[in-house]
Amino acid sequence: GVNRVPLIAGNWKMNLDHLQSIAFVQKLAWSLKDARHDFNAVEVAVFPPFTDLRSVQTLVSADKLPIVYGAQDVSEHASGAFTGEIAAPFLAKLDCSYVIIGHSERRTLHGESDENVAAKTKAAIASGVVPLICVGETADDLEKHGASAVPVAQLAAVLDSIPKGSDFVVAYEPVWAIGSGQAATPEQAEQVCAALRSTISEQLGEEAAAATRILYGGSVKADNIAGFMRQPNIDGALVGGASLDVEGFSAIARYQ
Ligand code: PEP
Numbered sequence: 001g002v003n004r005v006p007l008i009a010g011n012w013k014m015n016l017d018h019l020q021s022i023a024f025v026q027k028l029a030w031s032l033k034d035a036r037h038d039f040n041a042v043e044v045a046v047f048p049p050f051t052d053l054r055s056v057q058t059l060v061s062a063d064k065l066p067i068v069y070g071a072q073d074v075s076e077h078a079s080g081a082f083t084g085e086i087a088a089p090f091l092a093k094l095d096c097s098y099v100i101i102g103h104s105e106r107r108t109l110h111g112e113s114d115e116n117v118a119a120k121t122k123a124a125i126a127s128g129v130v131p132l133i134c135v136g137e138t139a140d141d142l143e144k145h146g147a148s149a150v151p152v153a154q155l156a157a158v159l160d161s162i163p164k165g166s167d168f169v170v171a172y173e174p175v176w177a178i179g180s181g182q183a184a185t186p187e188q189a190e191q192v193c194a195a196l197r198s199t200i201s202e203q204l205g206e207e208a209a210a211a212t213r214i215l216y217g218g219s220v221k222a223d224n225i226a227g228f229m230r231q232p233n234i235d236g237a238l239v240g241g242a243s244l245d246v247e248g249f250s251a252i253a254r255y256q
Pocket of ligand 1: 011173177178179180181217218219220238239240241242
């Protein structure tokens with residue numbers, strides 16, 4: 001998209017412990033550096049498990065690596081009696097640039113509602129961590145309501161919690177495309193991403209809509225990324241499975 005810095009984001013899910021994370025990030029940085037001559041001006045982000053974040057922070061800051069990072073989830077609360085939860089101020093202290101909120105695995109496996117997603121988004125923004133808000137329809141939704149209705153409703157439900165001028169990222173991830181090897185077509189994804197941008201424009205204004213990055217996610221690989229990146233309303237990708245292979249993820253970040 002126009003004037004928006006593309007974001008290639010790797011969601012590791014529950015993979016790679018803190019020792020493996022160090023080796024991975026080091027190799028990724030080398031791979032990106034090697035390819036500098038054909039490297040797009042993109043932001044490359046990794047989303048490791050919580051227990052890796054301190055190690056990744058130490059490595060990235062010591063070696064000034066061209067990689068940013070974030071967490072896969074965050075608590076709605078800033079502190080207190082919430083056993084097992086991780087607060088947004090903790091992520092900010094670890095220099096997390098982003099936090100994924102409302103991933104379909106959180107929505108389905110952990111029963112997260114649009115209200116939870118809105119509260120987490122608010123908490124992240126209050127701590128200066130940019131929320132990467134995931135929306136997307138299931139195969140059933142697609143059949144019953146078409147592609148755009150559910151993701152647009154999910155996004156509309158969270159936009160009220162975003163103060164004007166805040167930086168946030170949206171990821172359109174059709175649930176049927178996640179981990180299935182069956183990506184949406186670039187044209188299908190573009191259509192929904194355009195609808196999401198209109199929703200931002202309606203609720204937060206044209207300026208916010210023009211500034212906000214909207215990513216596609218769902219079975220993105222090195223050999224299908226370019227088609228998505230050519231779409232005017234797609235500003236990057238959220239990558240699951242293919243983000244666990246250094247060379248594959250590096251190739252996605254170097255899409256042509
Ligand atoms: C995801 O879980 O965010 C995702 C897009 O997974 P995959 O790339 O494996 O489909």
